[in-house]
Amino acid sequence: MSVTELTYRQAVARAIADEMEADDKVLLFGEDVGAAGGVFKATEGLYERFGSNRVLDTPISEQAIVGCAIGASLRGLKPVIEIMFADFAGVCFDQLGNELAKYRYMTGGQVTVPVTVRLANGAGGGFGAQHSQSVENWFLNIPGLTILTPGTPGDAYALLRAAIRDPNPVLYLEHKNLYNLSGPVSDDDLDVIGRAAIVREGSDITLVASQLMRHRALDAAELLAAENISAEVIDPRTMVPFDLETVQTSLAKTNHLICVQECSPGGSWGATLLSSLVSESLELFDAPPLLVGGDDTPIPYAGVLEAAWLPSPERIIDGVRRTLAY
């Protein structure tokens, strides 16, 4: 396909449709994904196009959804499943962390488990503490899971197609506050897993941010440009495997780094990134690296409280000033 303008939500549906078209072993199931087109409308039109044998509505049974996908994948199917709000991963944590991630390893490689798990991630929409978390952080310490965090329609499309084609279990996190974002989508390059994107070039400081925070980091970078501060923005796009090299190359140029993340600091991907950089590349830093993230609290409901919890462009700019003034 040539370059098309799609919303992030349309890019998700298009990626699934294109893989279902290409391979009849690909199927989709989850809560309300079929006749209703998904609670976020990210699977709209698939049920009508591919029928009820390949697009199935399930009961509200997250353990059954993930387990059924695992079992089906053992026989060569390539299930794409939806866990709706990513926070619901809590009710099927065993299936994701103990079964999906370890099946191939525990059997000594007797099986492959090509399951793609879609989860709607992230805060900013007033959904409260149990419908707003960024759950990639929950799974970082479980080897065996590939974790993808697209931040644009183009990445949403390419990463989802790559996920479905991948022979390994993939957690694919859709940011629910990006569903309406429009942007170019193309199938020119689907080899995107494990590759970060430099989304804005700069020379004074490196900002590493994903999903909603990628866009806030870009906003901050534009505002900083007016002050003659040149920020480079990197979107990792993939949390596991993480493209450390692209970040290190940028750091070698800017010697300053901030990671902007939509979660508390403890056990987070940003903390992991900073730890790796300090261990491997301490000599590249002219100032201590900084983690700008959510507060160490559950995500609050009220508009003003949630806005204060989430890193804003202003908080990012404040961090940049402190880092450069070190």
Add this chain to the structure above:
Amino acid sequence: MTADGTAAKRRSTGKAKPDSPGLELLARMLEIRGVEDEVQRMFTQGLVRGTTHLCQGQEAVAVGVCAALREGDTMTCTYRGHGAVLAMGAQADAVFGEIMGKAKGLCGGKGGSMHLTDVAVGAYGAFAIVGAHLPITVGLAFASRYLGEDAVSVCFFGDGTTNIGAFHEALNLASLWKTPVIFVCENNLYGEYSPLRATTPIDRLADRAASYAMPGVVVDGNDVFAVIATAEQAVARARAGDGPTLIEALTYRQVGHSRSDPAKYRPAGELEEWLERDPILLLERKLIEDGVDETQIAELRGTVQQQVIDALERAKSWPEPELESRFEHVFA
């Protein structure tokens, strides 16, 4: 799918095949008993790490149900799964090898006693989290239907599993989608250290099938012929596309929950009562009634025992895994 991308085919087991079907069932049950007794001894010799969960007394359930299957059918089981994996046709030496963590063990030493898996014979895994494999078995069975095959999937689990959420989610979805699953509850009266009546407000676990609009059948799990007859009905129903069945097989765990459990919580006389109904003893009695010569049975016992010992000796001689192998199989 399997490592080489091919559909699982029941391989030739190369195991002793006596001329009568009854003797063959006996051979399979004796093999399981022999392996479990050896594993118990291996512990005292320090050959087994961690823990292990044995199934002496429950052999007729695994052997009876698996006898109702055919090539292409799949099976999952629990950490108390040595018997089920052997019943599907896994080789005893590879079972011993895995339990000892050897490179030539079923899983290359990555799984151990609780994760015996042999996809080549349709044994898709043993699971160490109670209930986790029920939804996975629904998926195995779903795939058969999706692929237009008539293969069925069997799922063995214990009485304790019927109280965990995954059991209910799996039965509900299996029935809703009419997936060809045979849920086999091995009611051995104890969930770990606790008697069933201390944890479960009903006596007949098969009653739980009614909530999910599937047949719930109770069978004497120590009578291998009764188990086969019950399993055959459930398999036929599943193969015909009529959906899953819950079988409750009444049996008894003759040993403790795991190696550290002497099972002192059992009431006096209970074990002795069940030993009178030992499934191997019952089958031998039946065979003799049907005219099989006692010496034939004695010979078979000797042959199988020798095969088990030979398998153990082979496995003992195998090398440890290469250290670098621990990095393999995280990702495909």
